[in-house]
Amino acid sequence: MRGEVQRGELRHDRPDDVPEEVPDEVFDALADPTRRRLLDEISSRGPISATHLAAGFPVTRQAVVKHLSALSTAGLLSSDRHGREVLYAVVPGRLQQATAWLDDVGRRWDDRLAALVEHLSPPPPA
Amino acid sequence: MRGEVQRGELRHDRPDDVPEEVPDEVFDALADPTRRRLLDEISSRGPISATHLAAGFPVTRQAVVKHLSALSTAGLLSSDRHGREVLYAVVPGRLQQATAWLDDVGRRWDDRLAALVEHLSPPPPA
DNA sequence: ATAATCTGCAACTCAGCAGTTGCAGATTGG
DNA sequence: CCAATCTGCAACTGCTGAGTTGCAGATTAT
Numbered sequence: 553m554r555g556e557v558q559r560g561e562l563r564h565d566r567p568d569d570v571p572e573e574v575p576d577e578v579f580d581a582l583a584d585p586t587r588r589r590l591l592d593e594i595s596s597r598g599p600i601s602a603t604h605l606a607a608g609f610p611v612t613r614q615a616v617v618k619h620l621s622a623l624s625t626a627g628l629l630s631s632d633r634h635g636r637e638v639l640y641a642v643v644p645g646r647l648q649q650a651t652a653w654l655d656d657v658g659r660r661w662d663d664r665l666a667a668l669v670e671h672l673s674p675p676p677p678a
Numbered sequence: 679m680r681g682e683v684q685r686g687e688l689r690h691d692r693p694d695d696v697p698e699e700v701p702d703e704v705f706d707a708l709a710d711p712t713r714r715r716l717l718d719e720i721s722s723r724g725p726i727s728a729t730h731l732a733a734g735f736p737v738t739r740q741a742v743v744k745h746l747s748a749l750s751t752a753g754l755l756s757s758d759r760h761g762r763e764v765l766y767a768v769v770p771g772r773l774q775q776a777t778a779w780l781d782d783v784g785r786r787w788d789d790r791l792a793a794l795v796e797h798l799s800p801p802p803p804a
Numbered sequence: 805a806t807a808a809t810c811t812g813c814a815a816c817t818c819a820g821c822a823g824t825t826g827c828a829g830a831t832t833g834g
Numbered sequence: 835c836c837a838a839t840c841t842g843c844a845a846c847t848g849c850t851g852a853g854t855t856g857c858a859g860a861t862t863a864t
Contacts, residue, residue, distance in 0.1 A: 710851090710852080712852085737852085737853065737854090738853070738854065738855090740853075740854075740855085741852065741853050741854080744851090744852075744853080745852090761861065761862075762860065762861040762862065763861090
């Protein structure tokens with residue numbers, strides 16, 4: 553037996569370009585530990601420049617800038633230019649999109665379990 | 679000027695091996711779109727084997743197995759062997775750890791904004 | 805027993821991303 | 835004006851992770 557017939561076609565009728573209604577870049581941005589620490593710092597210290605942030609991190613300023621760009625692309629940060637420096641700030645509403653998906657999965661699973669319990673345990677004799 | 683004095687030392691006194699109190703593997707597991715779709719499927723269809731899942735995905739069974747392993751390592755899935763097949767199920771409690779961090783950052787930022795508004799707007803003249 | 809399934813391990817390829825260095829443009833301060 | 839500072843762009847390196855193929859062991863069905 554060679555080659556195992558794997559790689560079937562999808563059963564769901566989602567179009568290929570809309571595989572899920574989930575904020576893709578958001579999770580991607582949150583995946584990196586350094587990016588999460590940056591979000592952490594900014595949320596604590598308030599609007600701050602890349603150079604100032606980099607002073608507190610073990611990586612170069614350029615690396616920090618790339619991470620901030622990723623976070624901005626995901627809509628988690630906003631950047632405003634003040635004079636010669638650029639201050640980054642948190643956009644809190646965007647975080648809810650991530651939690652929404654997590655809650656959805658969790659709730660769906662809870663519903664499954666609840667339905668299962670309901671099905672397995674008939675009402676006690678009165 | 680060559681070399682820019684970047685790469686400063688951390689200002690926080692966190693030890694290096696405990697950079698953050700955040701579920702690292704969880705975010706790492708949630709970073710991949712395929713893994714999120716797998717979680718999605720399992721939460722909808724209930725306990726299911728890797729082979730069955732792979733039939734609905736455009737990748738090989740092995741790839742699915744690797745993703746399921748990552749999700750299990752993160753504590754998001756549990757696996758039970760029934761006969762010759764292994765059924766994967768969602769562990770919903772673990773998802774709350776991820777949402778907890780997101781909520782923390784969001785709430786902290788909201789507090790900052792609230793304090794700022796409080797400070798900038800003195801009580802109106804009576 | 806034998807064929808069909810399902811799982812698991814190992815080695816390999818390949819693209820992407822984190823991080824780096826180097827330099828040039830723009831802005832503030834003395 | 836000149837020096838210091840902050841930002842931005844581009845090219846390069848290195849590693850990790852997603853996905854693959856190939857095969858072997860275990861379990862069920864005929």
